[in-house]
Amino acid sequence: MECLNGGDLRNFLNKRAPLTIDMTRFFTAEIICGLQSLHNRGIVHRDIKPENIFLNSSGHVRIADFGLSETDVHSSHALTSIVGTPNYMALELYLEIPYGFAADYFSLGVIVYEIATGEYPFSSSDTVPGTVSATVSATVSATVSATVSATVSGTVSGTVSGTVPDTVSGTVPDTISGTISCTASSTASSTASGTDSNIDLGTSLFLDEVLVDSICNQYPRFPKDFSMDLMDLIAVKLLCKSSSLRVMHVKYLQSHPFFKGVDWMKLKAGEISPPFDMETLPPMDLTTEMMMEEIIDPDNELKPELSEENRELYCGFSFTSKVWREIQRP
Known part of the structure; x- marks a missing residue:
């Protein structure tokens, strides 16, 4: 068993975030390799977060803690149980929509945002997302009753890498639908534009309703000098509100412009050195007896x-x- 004495990614981020673009690219690529390896074996982790991503002495990534994982999964909409860490759960879990591998990539999108900005991308009772201009805008419409169904459509304002290769526009092929515990029995409809949403989720099973509303309806904001390629990767691909569309996006992550120049074969083999130095701890004296x-x-x-x-x-x-x-x- 490998000794992972580099600590977890949360500890690393607490000390160094926000990370450089090269460090962000390295961590994101290695986590993608780990997720692809799990998913190819029919394993959905369901609790991807910085605390469950460990580093070895060189700084290479290792995914850990499979207590909530589901095995023998071979469909993108095979799971229904609601498990995970609330801040990193995909919106399809909150909406009680059958889900699969794409939920892990939503969690990854949250982590990549934290790596690159040092901030959490969504609002919660005790967290406020980063300030600055949002370049991703979306139009979200929903009808809320005892059962909530939502059709999510989005557009991208601004230019991502010159041109947006696949603009999210019109109506997403699949309709996001699910049952949310609501106190109101009447039907209410609302339309939101930008990051201001008015979808009433009612009283959900989760404690932080602000967080649930933000994950389901809002898009993260980015600094003005933020990498356009990385912005597209996070907001358009990984944090895509439609799980089915996200499934299509993640199939082509390795060819995304943000990873231009990455040798994926060498990366998977562990032959690419991390673009940073790990802290070296003083050697321990194991020869002295201690009470x-x-x-x-x-x-x-x-x-x-x-x-x-x-x-x-x-x-x-x-x-x-x-x-x-x-x-x-x-």
Whole structure:
């Protein structure tokens, strides 16, 4: 078993985010390779997040924690159970739509945004997405009742890599539909433009309704000097609101302009060095014997003096340790 002593990606981002474009490209490409390997084996991870992505001593990525994974999946709409970490769950899980491999790529889109900006892309009760201009706009319409169905259509404003290879426009082929726990039984419809959405999700099963609404209806905002290729990868491909359209996008990720120049064969073989240096920890002295107390409490801070009143609470037990007897001595 490989020792992953480079820590997890969350710790790495806490120290270094936002990362350079080269570091973002490297991490994104290696995570894509890992996801493709899992999906080719019929495994949907369902909990992709920085805490579950570990680094070895060189900085190469390893996906871990398969406690919520589903195996033997061979359809893009085979799963229905709602599991995962709320901040990284795809909107199809919130809308209770059957899902598959594409849900992992939505999670990846959130992570890539965090890698590149150091911010979370959606709003929540305690998180506000980055400021600056949004270059992705969408028109979202929905009818909300006890059962919520939504048809999502979008357009891209601005230019991504000169021309947008596949503009998301018109009506998405599949209709996003699902059941959301709602308190209102009446039917309400609304139209949203840009990142301001008015889709009423009612009272959902999840605690943070602001987060659910943001993931389902809003698009992330990007800095003005943000890479157009990376913006397209995140907002148009990975965070695509339509799971079926996202399935089509992820088939061609390796040929996306953002990965131009990446040798995928060498990357999969681990032959491409990370574009950064890992922190080197001082070597540990494993030859010196240490008492367990020294390891647990090296500064002797976990032994506060007990008051006379509290000492009496521990008297009369059938077993009294030698240490306790010494403490009891006047």
